[in-house]
Amino acid sequence: MxxxxxxxxxxxxxxxxxxxxxxxxxxxxxxxxxKPDSIKIYKKDPNTGKEITLTTDEFARDADAVNHKDWFDYRDFNNEGLVYKSIIEGTxxxxxxxxxxxxxxxxxxxxxxxxxxxxxxxxxxxxxxxxxxxxxxxxxxxxxxxxxxxxxxxxxxxxxxxxxxxxxxxxxxxxxxxxxxxxxxxxxxxxxxxxxxxxxxxxxxxxxxxxxx
Ligand SMILES: [Mg+2]
Incomplete structure (x- = not known):
């Protein structure tokens, strides 16, 4: 290094x-x-239809992200208020x-x-x-x-x-x-x-x- x-x-x-x-x-x-929880990704359980929230880090490690793209929803990335806040409050x-x-x-x-x-x-x-x-x-x-x-x-x-x-x-x-x-x-x-x-x-x-x- x-x-x-x-x-x-x-x-x-x-x-x-x-x-x-x-x-x-x-x-x-x-x-x-x-901040890890400033923008979330939503994952739908295909059996129950229930939604859980993931941080960007959790999403990066989620094994389903590659093969089940349709289970995920990225709406926070188009939420102008959250996008602005995620930058302003960033480190x-x-x-x-x-x-x-x-x-x-x-x-x-x-x-x-x-x-x-x-x-x-x-x-x-x-x-x-x-x-x-x-x-x-x-x-x-x-x-x-x-x-x-x-x-x-x-x-x-x-x-x-x-x-x-x-x-x-x-x-x-x-x-x-x-x-x-x-x-x-x-x-x-x-x-x-x-x-x-x-x-x-x-x-x-x-x-x-x-x-x-
Ligand atoms: Mg980068």
């Missing part, structure tokens, strides 16, 4: 010089960690935010790329939640560095994102962003997303696996 200090230094150095640099962050388990993941700080200080802009839905609510919540440390050491809102139109929640049911899986949807967005920026830096905790991004083999795309605790 790499040491934290080495990880952060390796992630920001050499910090590619850029005239139009963009840092693209995944949200969950990269920028922040949501910031400081180790990854330090990487964000370094790039923002170097003049990069920021956008998010998440497998969530409710894109507009997520934008608002993150703007309210995110702060970065400027070169003077002060915590600040991102302001104009936060690029609204470049930020995407690829499972927003009102928007069209193409791709069979979340990882493919994300890599399609990265491809587009790399056409309009001289350097794009992508930070994500999910191995599948990182693999797909790497498979694009884009020379101006730098990929950083999020630090996991």
């Amino acid at each position: 790499k040491k934290l200090k080495e990880y952060i230094i390796e992630s920001i150095k050499p910090l590619p010089k850029s005239v139009s640099g963009l840092i693209v962050f995944d949200i969950d388990d990269t920028l922040l960690r949501v 910031p993941l400081i180790k990854n935010l330090k990487i964000m700080d370094a790039y923002l200080q170097a003049g990069y802009n920021f956008c998010f790329l998440t497998a969530r839905g409710c894109e507009d609510i997520v934008k608002q919540a993150l703007k309210d939640f995110l702060r970065y440390k400027d070169t003077d050491g002060q915590l600040k809102a991102l302001g104009k560095k936060f690029k609204d139109t470049l930020s995407h929640a690829v499972n927003d049911i009102t928007k069209e994102y193409h791709g069979e899986t979340d990882a493919i949807k994300k890599s399609n967005i990265l491809k587009k962003l790399c056409k309009t920026h001289d350097t794009v830096v992508f930070v994500d905790d999910d191995t599948k997303n990182l693999q797909w991004a790497r498979s694009l083999k884009l020379p101006n795309l730098k990929i950083i696996p999020a630090w996991k605790d």
